[in-house]
Amino acid sequence: MLKVNDIVTYTAQGYSNSETVGTVDGYTLFVPLLIVGEVARVRVDYIKKNVAYATVTELLRRSPARILPPCPYFGKCGGCALAHLSYSEQLIFKQNKVANNLRKLGKLNVDVRPCVPSPQIWGYRNKLSLPVRGRQGAVKLGMFERNSHNVVETTRCPLGGDWAAALTSIFTEYCNNNGIVPYNERDFSGVVRHLTARFVEGQLLVTVVSNGEFNYDLRPLERALSHSFDRFGLFINVNTARNNVILGKETHYVCGLHYIEGEHLGVKFRLCPDSFFQVNDGVKDLIYAKAKELLDTSQTQVLVDCFSGIGVLTNVLASERFDSYAIEIEPSAVRDADDLARLNNTPRLTNVCGDVTVELPKIVASNVKKRFTIVVDPPRKGLNENICSTLKQASPNSIVYISCDSATLARDLAQLSDEYAVDYLEPYDMFPQTDQVETLIRLIRRR
Template identity: 35%
Template sequence: MVKNEERVGLVVGLGANGEGVIKQDGTIIFVPFALVGEKIRFKVLKVTSKCAYGKVLEVLTPAEMRIRPDCPVFGKCGGCQLQHVKYINQLKIKEDTITTCFKKIAALNVEVKPTVKGDNCFRYRNKLQLPVVDSPKGTLIGFYAENSHRVVPIDDCLINALWTESIIKAFKQFVEELDIRGYNEQTNSGELREITVKEIKGNLIITAVVLSENLRGLKRLIEILKEHVKYKFSFYLNVNDKATNVIYGTKFIHVCGPKEFLGDMLGVKYKSGVQSFMQVNNSVCSKLYSTVRDIVDADNQTVVIDAYSGAGLMTALISKNAKKAFGIEIVAEAVECANALAIQNGLQNKITNYLGKCEDLLPGIIEKERKENSKICVVLDPPRKGCDIKVIDAIIKSGADKVVYVSCKPSTLARDVGLLVGSLEVINGEIKKSENYEPRYSIELVRPFDMFAQTKHVETLVLLQKIR
């Protein structure tokens, strides 16, 4: 098999990123947007010692699940990977991905329950993040193409909320009127590098990430936003002059509008600020959090530790019948919001929020609570990279009675659950499959939640119960 060769093949499986898998000449070829059962004509783009990558040239026999995507930039922009698949089949693909990750990564056979769906599989996102780049064609606003820093210009996004089009229109007008330069990552120069928006109950927090705090035409930008955006909004500048992929710099400048907005979910009132983490899909989030609350099912003997607690919404929900609850979170503004939330909901005597890293704080908290003979339930909701090994070790050492794991990445979820259960172990710094092991935890539930419809991503909830 050589690069640029054109071939015909049958798609026999699915890769972890939703791509089609073809096996030919002893090589596995990953072909994005090809579906299981399809015969396709494809071009070989890259061959490595382990596998090859291809691109669909023509679908010769389309699968029954294939549909025509509505988005004009689907396949070009890297946001969605599954818009060409019937929704019911998208769910099946994600369930299969989770099963495969548990099997291949952690040698665990798990029963994956049917996915919990949201109210809408389009227009569900409450959060937008748009890179603004300098290009030979001028300043471009859009989304990155898959695995690249090339921006595909867009006017709207079908999975984002309805306000998206007006935000893009306003920023495009601003860029044109004032000839604002987008970010050039080669020279680390430009004026505007990113636009972010989050919605809290119909109110928007809009942030322009800029290279210098004196953005030209700032007053005019606010006027244009007011002309186009029919929502109440607040506006921030964030200054980021570093050559980095991290979106925000450390300095936020509040320009106008309320600094935080109030929301409520499942009876808990909360404040959300510019930096606090927020789940992207409200209807799925509410279903997920109510399931977490029900399976945590804390009693007055139980201490609940919400590791990676964000703005503290889940901590409040799971604390209600518990002896006490702890939140651990690395972002200071989120901890401030979590403290305000505890007070606002009359839970300040029950909840303690810690600012810091779970890997540094969790071991000490668990040890102290164990000495007081509390039952312990740990809720984990880490970012995509999963938990630090110190977090896993502390849970294993304490023999926490229950672990509830909320994950947005099946592969790191499978790895961490394998380590907790015992099917995986760390030997000389490397994760290996255990030969013979007595499981420490039983896997009581694996339930996907379709937080990210039309994309390859999925949120998964796992419940582990200590085996006595």
């Protein structure tokens, strides 16, 4: 019988997300940071019935796919679950992950294309979000450890670029030199909870998330930022909620840029600090361009982009030949979307602020008998039964679905499968080194 702290020899036989799975003495073991085929001595950390979780103490048989990740925090920080796998194997892992989820969770046998690589496999993130912990004078910024809320100090996370490393060091120094008290999750005391930032087209927006009013002098931070960044904006977000949500509802402008301005795929945009924006610019552009290619809008009378964010994709797809609607729940993103439509003189576009579950049925009901084209790009929880049945009611010839979670995707495709067949499905590596994968799908109406 296995006991906690036992050291046993383990062979990795398969994957469950990024963890490997194997059996020892009749127990199913889950072990992270191994590669299928590898043999290791592992220590049992936790047992529940006949399932156990363990960590590697010694690698006995090494996979040829194993590489040494160029990251000093690998293994300690919970951020990158696949950095020990060569990049070509990461792409195969992701293709298999999507295919397995579709088969096991959706009972769907779909042709999954090879995963499209990211143009950049390190330094690709345009977004930084770091918890601020430690104590006054010894503030730590970093990622959480795997399965824990202990912060591993990451002064130079290789997923961010040089900008992220410079900002992390500027902010740590600012906190330590100005007596700033970091947040304590145990008793909810302290002031600074998180540092978040976006860096797109050479412009930086920095948001300090504060546990209530922020009464410290921000001028030293402004000065330090201006030495390293030509164009930046600074904001304070207030979040007093006793939960893990990073941003609160209130964001106050402090100085510098109000928003980032840019142009992607011919669409000019303005981006506020709290609106959603895909984290990997290179892969985002590949997905949007392919989504446009996949959608035949020659017969379209009404286009609806559901979960539209600030609306770059909506504007890539909109046309003077048909009415377009974009549905987004976050008011700041809808304000950005309104600016974007004005900046681009986008014809016949209406931005709707609301829940897709509520707003899509209204749009469908007010456009009876029109030919729809619909795009959905939901958050990880995917669609729901009501949205799936509204999609069927609108009965577009094709639906483009952009998914960031292949498990909920599998459930949704199964739900739609009586009326829609998948005719294209391609994973995209939006998040290299992690086990996350984006998938682009086109569904075609069966009748």
